Amino acid sequence: MKDLKFIIRFSKPHQFKVAALLIDVVIYVSGLLAAPLILSYMIDNVIQGIPLEEGLVLNIVNALGGIDHLRSNLWIGGLLVITAYALVGFGIHRRARNCGILSETFAENARNELYNHMQKLPFRYHKMKDSGDLLQRSTSDIDTIRRFLSGQISELLYSIIIIGLSAAVLFSRNIPLALIALCMTPLTFLVTYIFYKVSKKAFLECDESEARMMAVIQENLNGTRIVKAFNQEIHEIEKFETANEEFRNLLYRMIHVLAIYWFVSDLIGTIQIFIMVLAGIFMAMNGEITVGTFSVFISYESMIIWPIRQLGRIISDMGKISVSIGRIQEVLNEECEDLESGIKPEIIGDIEFSHVNFAYADATVATLHDISFRIKAHTKVAIMGPTGSGKSSLIHLLNRIYDYDSGSITIDGIDIRDINKSWLRKNVQIVLQEPFLYSKTIKDNIGVAVTSSFEEIRSVAKTASIDHVIQEFDQGYDTEVGEKGVTLSGGQKQRVAIARTLILKSPIVVFDDSLSALDSKTDAAIQKALNELDYPVTTLMITHRINSAKSADQIIVLDEGRVVQQGTHDELIHQEGIYKRIYEIQNEGGDSFE
Numbered sequence: 009m010k011d012l013k014f015i016i017r018f019s020k021p022h023q024f025k026v027a028a029l030l031i032d033v034v035i036y037v038s039g040l041l042a043a044p045l046i047l048s049y050m051i052d053n054v055i056q057g058i059p060l061e062e063g064l065v066l067n068i069v070n071a072l073g074g075i076d077h078l079r080s081n082l083w084i085g086g087l088l089v090i091t092a093y094a095l096v097g098f099g100i101h102r103r104a105r106n107c108g109i110l111s112e113t114f115a116e117n118a119r120n121e122l123y124n125h126m127q128k129l130p131f132r133y134h135k136m137k138d139s140g141d142l143l144q145r146s147t148s149d150i151d152t153i154r155r156f157l158s159g160q161i162s163e164l165l166y167s168i169i170i171i172g173l174s175a176a177v178l179f180s181r182n183i184p185l186a187l188i189a190l191c192m193t194p195l196t197f198l199v200t201y202i203f204y205k206v207s208k209k210a211f212l213e214c215d216e217s218e219a220r221m222m223a224v225i226q227e228n229l230n231g232t233r234i235v236k237a238f239n240q241e242i243h244e245i246e247k248f249e250t251a252n253e254e255f256r257n258l259l260y261r262m263i264h265v266l267a268i269y270w271f272v273s274d275l276i277g278t279i280q281i282f283i284m285v286l287a288g289i290f291m292a293m294n295g296e297i298t299v300g301t302f303s304v305f306i307s308y309e310s311m312i313i314w315p316i317r318q319l320g321r322i323i324s325d326m327g328k329i330s331v332s333i334g335r336i337q338e339v340l341n342e343e344c345e346d347l348e349s350g351i352k353p354e355i356i357g358d359i360e361f362s363h364v365n366f367a368y369a370d371a372t373v374a375t376l377h378d379i380s381f382r383i384k385a386h387t388k389v390a391i392m393g394p395t396g397s398g399k400s401s402l403i404h405l406l407n408r409i410y411d412y413d414s415g416s417i418t419i420d421g422i423d424i425r426d427i428n429k430s431w432l433r434k435n436v437q438i439v440l441q442e443p444f445l446y447s448k449t450i451k452d453n454i455g456v457a458v459t460s461s462f463e464e465i466r467s468v469a470k471t472a473s474i475d476h477v478i479q480e481f482d483q484g485y486d487t488e489v490g491e492k493g494v495t496l497s498g499g500q501k502q503r504v505a506i507a508r509t510l511i512l513k514s515p516i517v518v519f520d521d522s523l524s525a526l527d528s529k530t531d532a533a534i535q536k537a538l539n540e541l542d543y544p545v546t547t548l549m550i551t552h553r554i555n556s557a558k559s560a561d562q563i564i565v566l567d568e569g570r571v572v573q574q575g576t577h578d579e580l581i582h583q584e585g586i587y588k589r590i591y592e593i594q595n596e597g598g599d600s601f602e
Contacts, residue, residue, distance in 0.1 A: 011326075011333050015157065018117040025110040026161075032106060033165040036099025041173055042092040044307035050085040052300035054078045103162045111157035118150050122336060128344035131409045132369060140223030145339060148218060149332035156329045164322045167315035174308045181301050188287045189309050192280035196273060196316050200323055203269040208327030210262040215331055217258050221251040266321075277313040284309050350428035355435040356420050357385035357515045357546030359406070364415035366405060375401045376569045379415070383562065385515075388538075388547040390557035392587065393566035399550045400441075402566070403518045406548075407436040419516070437514040439522040443505030445496070450478055451485035454507045468510040471537040473530050474503035499526050506534065510541075518548040523556060531556055554594045563587065 016023045049065060052058045054075060060066040069075060078084055126134075126142060134142075178186035228235060228244050235244050288305050291297045297305075360382045367374040376398045383389050391399050405412050408429055417424050424432060445453050454465045465485065469475040477500060481487040489495055489504070496504065502522055509517060523531045535556065538547060549556065557563050558577035565573035565580070565587050573585050580587040 011330055014333050014337065015114060015153070018121065019110055019114045019157075020117070022109050022113045025106045028106045029103060029110070029162050030165055032099050032102040033162060033169055034099075036096055036103060037166065037170045037173060039092040039095030039099060040170065040311070041177065041308075042095075043089050044304050045177070046085060046088045046092060048300035048304045050078075050082070050300075051303065052298045054082070054085065056298075056300075058298065107158050107162050110161075111154045114157055115150055115154040118153070118336065119146060122146050122150070122339060125340055125342075125344065128347060129339075129342055130345045133342055136370075138219070138223040138226070140221075140226035141219040142339070143226065144215075144219040144222045145335050149215070149335050152332040153329045156325050160322050160325045163318060164326075167319050167322065170315055171312055174312045178305060178308055178312075181304060182291075182297050185284070185288060185291060185297060185305060189280070189284040189305060190312070191283065192276050193312075193316060196276050197319075199269065199272050199276065200316075200319055203265065204323045204327055206265050207262065207269075208331065210258070210265055211328045212331045214255065214258045214262055215335065217251075217255040221248070221255050224248050224251045270317075273317040277317050280313055281309055345429060347430045348428070350431070351422070351426055352428050352431040353420065353422055355515050357383075357544070358420045359383040359516070359546065359548075360416075360418045360421075361402075362416045362418070364405065364412045364417060366401060366410065366412045368401075368410075374413075374569060376405075376412075379569075379571055381564055381571060381574055383546060383548070385420075385546055386544040387561040388549065388559070389562045389564060390560035391548060391550045391564050391566065392552065392557055392590065394586070396568075397566040398569040399566055400520055401569075403438060403520055403548060403550065406516075406518065407433045407438060434512070435514050436516045436518065437509045437512055438518040438520055439502075439506050439509045441521040443501050443522070445489050445501055445504060447488070447490060449483075449486045449488055450481075450504060453489060453504055454511060456508060458512055460511055464511060465507075468507040469503075471510055471534070471541070472503040472507035473533045473537065474500065474507060477503075499530065502526060503530075503534075513543055515544065516546045516548070519550060521550045521552070523549070523551065523553075528553070528555060535559060552590070554591050 016026070019025070049060075049069075053060050053069070057075070060069060060075075069078065072078060072084060073081075123146065126146075175186070175190065178189055224247055228248065235241060284305060288297065288302045292299060292302045361379045364376060364379040365374055366376040379398075379402065391402065393399050401410070404410050405417060406424070408424060411425070419427070419432075419436075446456060448456070451462070451465055454460075454469060462485070466475060469478060469485075478485055478487070487495075489501075503526070506519075506522065523534065526534070531553070532555070538545075549560065551557055554577075561576070563573070563575060563577060563580055564571060565585065567586055573580055573583065573587055575583070581591050582588075
C-alpha cells in the first residue's frame with residue numbers, strides 16, 4: 009500500500025488512469041473469454057442441437073433469431089467471435105495508451121520532485137553521498153518503476169481478472185474438471201512466492217552494485233585531468249573493470265534465478281495442462297462433458313496457467329520497484345534545509361564571531377575552538393593560517409553551509425540563525441578555491457545568477473581582470489567554456505567565477521583562497537579594482553600571500569582551529585608568531601607554507 013500511495017502521489021493529475029486501466033482490462037478480458045464461449049455454444053447448442061436451459065444465454069439466442077436461424081446462418085456466430093476479438097483489440101489499444109500516460113507522468117513528476125528535493129538538501133548530505141549513487145536513483149530507479157507502470161501493472165490487473173473470471177466460468181461448467189484444471193495452482197503460487205523473496209534480494213544487490221559502478225564512472229570523468237596528469241589510466245580501467253565485473257556477476261545471478269523460475273513454472277504449467285487434457289478426454293468419452301465444454305476448458309486452461317506463470321515475473325518486478333521506491337524515498341525522507349523561515353534584514357556588512365565552536369558530524373575532534381573577532385562593515389580582512397587550520401570551515405559558517413555548535417555569529421548585530429538562509433547566501437557570496445563553471449558561454453556563466461545587461465557583465469569582467477583575455481577569444485563572450493570550464497585555464501576559470509560573484513553586488517564577499525591560481529600581478533590588479541568598486545562591500549580573503557594580506561584593514565591568523573593572531577600587517581610583523589614566519593619565508597623567496 010505504501011508503494012501504491014507513492015505511485016499515485018507522483019501520477020497526478022492522471023492518477024485516475026489506474027481506474028481507467030481496470031476498465032480497459034475488463035473490456036480486453038471480456039472479449040478474450042467471450043470468444044471460446046461463443047464457439048462452445050455454437051458447437052453444442054447450434055450445430056449439435058443440445059437444448060439450452062432458461063437463462064441469459066437463451067434470451068440472447070432468441071434475440072438473434074433462435075437456434076434454427078443461427079444454424080442456417082452460421083456466419084452470425086463467426087461475426088460474434090470477430091466482434092469479441094475486436095473488443096480485445098480495442099481494450100489493448102486503450103490499455104497501452106493509458107499505461108503510457110500513467111508511466112510517463114509518474115517518471116516526469118518523480119524526477120522533478122527528486123531533483124528539487126536534492127537541491128534543498130544540506131551540503132553535509134551531498135558531502136557524504138556519492139554523486140553516482142544519486143544519479144542512479146534519479147535515472148535507473150525511476151526508470152524501473154516507469155517500465156513497471158508502462159506494462160506490468162496492466163498485466164497484473166489482467167492476470168488477476170482473467171484468472172478469477174476463467175475459474176468462475178470453469179466451475180460453472182463442470183466442478184470436478186475445474187478442480188483438476190487448477191490442481192497445480194497452489195504449487196505455482198508457492199514457487200512464485202519463493203521466487204519473489206529471492207529475486208527482491210538479488211535485485212537490491214544488483215541495484216547497489218550498479219550505483220557503485222556509476223560512482224566510479226562519475227569520479228573518473230570528474231577527475232580526468234588528475235588521471236592523465238598522474239598516468240593513472242590503467243589503474244582507473246582496472247577499477248572500473250572490477251566494479252563492472254561485480255555488477256555483471258550479480259546480474260548473472262539474478263538471471264539464473266529468473267531462468268530457474270521459468271523452467272519450474274513452465275514444467276508445472278505443462279503438467280497441469282496434460283492432466284486436464286487427459287481428464288477432459290476421459291470425461292468427454294464417458295459423456296460427462298460435451299465437446300463444447302471440453303473446448304472451453306482447453307482454451308481457458310492456458311488463459312489461467314500462463315497468467316499465473318506471468319505473475320511470477322510481475323511479482324519479481326514488484327520486488328524491483330519496491331527496492332527502487334525505497335531507494336528514492338530514502339532520499340526524499342532526508343530533511344531539507346529550511347530556506348523559507350527567518351527575517352530578511354538589510355545587510356550592511358558588520359560581522360562578529362563570539363566564542364564560536366564547530367565540529368563536523370563525522371569528526372572526533374572540533375575543527376574550530378572559541379573563535380572570536382569582529383569585522384567592521386566595508387573593510388577588507390585577510391584570513392591566514394596553515395593547511396587544516398580551519399580557514400574554509402570558518403567562512404562556510406558565515407553563510408550557513410554548516411551551522412556552528414555554540415557561541416554566536418552576528419551580521420549587523422543580528423544572529424545569522426535568525427536570518428533567512430536564502431537571503432543570507434544572497435548577501436554573503438563566496439568565491440571558492442575550485443570554481444565550478446557550467447557548460448555554457450562565458451557570458452552566460454557570469455550572468456547565470458541574475459539578469460544582467462552585456463555592459464554589466466563586461467564591467468565585472470574588467471574588475472576581475474578577465475575582459476582583455478575574453479576579447480582575444482574568437483567568439484569573445486560567446487565562447488563555450490565546455491563542461492566545468494575545461495577549455496579555460498585555472499586562472500581564467502577563477503576570474504570568471506570572481507566576475508560571476510561581483511555581478512550580484514552583495515554587501516559581503518568572501519574569497520576562499522580563490523586568488524591563489526593567479527599570478528601576483530593579476531592578484532594585485534583585482535585587489536585594486538575591488539577597492540574601487542562603486543558600492544560598499546565587506547571583503548574577507550583567505551590567502552597565503554603576504555602581498556595580498558598586507559593591504560587588508562585587519563589580518564586574522566588561525567592555527568589548529570584557533571585564532572592565534574589579529575592585527576594589521578605592520579603590527580603582526582613585529583610580533584613573534586606564524587605571520588612573521590610567513591613574512592620572513594616569503595621575503596627570502598618562498599611563496600607559501602604548510
